Amino acid sequence: MSDFEIRTLETAEHRAASNLFRESVHFPPSDDAEWEYAAQYYQPGGAIGAFDPELVGTARSFDAELTVPGGARLPMVGVTSVGVRADRTRRGVLRALMTTQLADFAARGVVFANLLATEAGIYGRYGYGLATRHRTYSVDRHRARLRPDAPAGGELELLDLGEAMAVCPGVYDGLERRPGMMSRPEVLWRLYETQLRRHTPPAKAVVHHGPGGPDGFATYHVGGALAHPWTRTLEVADLFAGSPGAFAGLWRFLLGVDLVDRVVVGSCPLDDPIELLLADHRCGSVDRIGDEHWIRLVDVPAALAGRVYGPADPVVLEVTDPLLPANGGTYRVGPDGAERTDRPAGLRLDVTTLAMMYLGTWRPSALAAAGRIEVRDPAAPEAADLLFGTGSAAWSGSHF
Numbered sequence: 001m002s003d004f005e006i007r008t009l010e011t012a013e014h015r016a017a018s019n020l021f022r023e024s025v026h027f028p029p030s031d032d033a034e035w036e037y038a039a040q041y042y043q044p045g046g047a048i049g050a051f052d053p054e055l056v057g058t059a060r061s062f063d064a065e066l067t068v069p070g071g072a073r074l075p076m077v078g079v080t081s082v083g084v085r086a087d088r089t090r091r092g093v094l095r096a097l098m099t100t101q102l103a104d105f106a107a108r109g110v111v112f113a114n115l116l117a118t119e120a121g122i123y124g125r126y127g128y129g130l131a132t133r134h135r136t137y138s139v140d141r142h143r144a145r146l147r148p149d150a151p152a153g154g155e156l157e158l159l160d161l162g163e164a165m166a167v168c169p170g171v172y173d174g175l176e177r178r179p180g181m182m183s184r185p186e187v188l189w190r191l192y193e194t195q196l197r198r199h200t201p202p203a204k205a206v207v208h209h210g211p212g213g214p215d216g217f218a219t220y221h222v223g224g225a226l227a228h229p230w231t232r233t234l235e236v237a238d239l240f241a242g243s244p245g246a247f248a249g250l251w252r253f254l255l256g257v258d259l260v261d262r263v264v265v266g267s268c269p270l271d272d273p274i275e276l277l278l279a280d281h282r283c284g285s286v287d288r289i290g291d292e293h294w295i296r297l298v299d300v301p302a303a304l305a306g307r308v309y310g311p312a313d314p315v316v317l318e319v320t321d322p323l324l325p326a327n328g329g330t331y332r333v334g335p336d337g338a339e340r341t342d343r344p345a346g347l348r349l350d351v352t353t354l355a356m357m358y359l360g361t362w363r364p365s366a367l368a369a370a371g372r373i374e375v376r377d378p379a380a381p382e383a384a385d386l387l388f389g390t391g392s393a394a395w396s397g398s399h400f
């Protein structure tokens, strides 16, 4: 670990860092045209590198806000573009990058760090716990009909990508957010626009207009065979709906696009009601349930105080956090909030496990049954299930 130096990268070093990351995930280096837009994703001062003295590892982050149960939006950073040169792996470079980043986040008052992991075995050791999951849902368009009692929805407006990028960010900002959703900084919209523009023809968007104005949208493209017989798939990148009418209206539109065989939504919340809208739910299928965001509670007291809790007897949690020891200690969590306490703990857990239950994705009793929580008070797991449970499944829908 002492054989290399970790420091913030200068803007002039960002391209080398980006290419190092790309090589680590087996992508080619960016050409000039690609780098022209990719450079914008590097927030000034937001990338770090490990040098030995050459650049051998890197990670970057950007600022956003995370919605927690109850609706509060708390400061988070998105962590991404993490890579170590293949000839320098397994000698502590990532550990040094992660430790440096976390100390910096804590000093800046960040409450959460979020990431999407290439492999499930990497980030738990740094306090990141799998906190949101999503599913890929596909529908056989030829068989699909919405039930006659499905909400009618409002007007739908088809936009090209340029128009969509002027409209969708505002619609997104106005939506009520589930736990796990995040603000989308402009760089993320630019990333999505670039990805959507790669399709031929470029992707489009459909916006739903409810009684109070635009309240949902979907971005999509249609790909597949160009010649008869048609085997075309409509792939949805984003689907956000602020009301039952918007959700049904958007799905009705997507299932109505001609010359399409399947409609696939890559990332849906686990509990969205599409099956309930279909007249025959067997024409739809869950293709995959997977990891979505891993979150790290950088400031445990602020994170615990920032969300609301369900009705149950209070529990006392004893939390351990070797990388950020200031988070360690006992916390009383009850329907009236959470604060530090001197009372004896009912449940003992590490900060990674706390992240897994924080947004309601994993029940404390299940984590205890799996051996991830030590139970000191036999009544505490059931009470914690009720306290940490949420009305809707945590989901982000924003990937980076």
Ligand SMILES: CC(=O)SCCNC(=O)CCNC(=O)[C@H](O)C(C)(C)COP(=O)(O)OP(=O)(O)OC[C@H]1O[C@@H](n2cnc3c(N)ncnc32)[C@H](O)[C@@H]1OP(=O)(O)O
Pocket (backbone or CB within 6 Å): 024, 025, 057, 079, 080, 081, 082, 083, 084, 085, 088, 089, 090, 091, 092, 093, 094, 095, 096, 115, 116, 117, 118, 119, 121, 122, 125
């Ligand atoms: C948010 C994102 O950007 S996700 C992208 C992550 N990047 C990639 O997947 C690109 C390809 N992989 C890499 O670049 C590297 O292998 C990395 C970044 C995953 C790991 O970097 P390294 O410098 O080798 O990790 P380091 O030596 O610090 O190891 C730290 C610990 O993680 C473990 N570890 C490292 N990589 C992995 C892995 N892929 N799976 C499981 N454990 C791992 C090590 O065994 C070590 O364990 P220990 O603390 O118990 O000793």
